[in-house]
Amino acid sequence: MDETDRRRIEAxxxxxxxxxxxxxxxxxxxxxxxxxxxxxxxxQPTVAPAQPTPSTPSTPITDSNLNSQIVSLLHKGERIEAVKLYKSHAGVRLKEAKQAVDRIGEQHGIPITSGSGCLGLILVVIVGIEMLTAAFV
Structure with a gap:
């Protein structure tokens, strides 16, 4: 491997x-x-990866705006999308985002069905795929 290849790999x-x-x-x-x-x-230890630049939405999302978006998604039955939205804006782990979305739903009288427990697995898979995609793209 020559120096050019090494520089490409480091980049x-x-x-x-x-x-x-x-x-x-x-x-x-x-x-x-x-x-x-x-x-x-x-x-890798010798090459510091660039820190991702936080994406700024075109319209700033306030807590009340975020909550209303989550409530809207929950009313449409799009719980996974609501969790993803909360997770991306709050910067929390998947479990914390799921719990927060469940609390928001309960506060607004939206029944949260626990089902067979597959939702948590589906959320983990979706977020895992997104993280892998982001890491390798």
Whole structure:
């Protein structure tokens, strides 16, 4: 691997594109996927990833506006979307977002059905996929 390849890999890591960095390393060296992953991970402590810039919505969302959006989603039966919205704006973990959305629903008299417990799993999968997509894009 030459210096140009190393700089490309470091640039990919800085921009948070670990998967692309592993792919670049693998193409440059012919190493296996596992070896490439280990090599790129060894570079990570020396390369600080860029901090994501918080996205600012076109119209600032106030707490009351956020609550009304969540209530609207809950009335439409879109609980998962409500949890995702809360999570993205509050910057909390999935479990905390789910609990907060449930509280908001209860405060507005919207019945929250617990069902068979699949919703939590679905939420985890959806958020996990979004996190992986964001991490590798």
């Amino acid at each position: 990919l890591l800085i921009s948070g594109k670990k998967l692309a960095a592993v792919k670049q390393y693998r193409e440059a060296t012919g190493a296996s996927l596992a070896e490439s992953k280990r090599a790129v991970e060894a570079l």
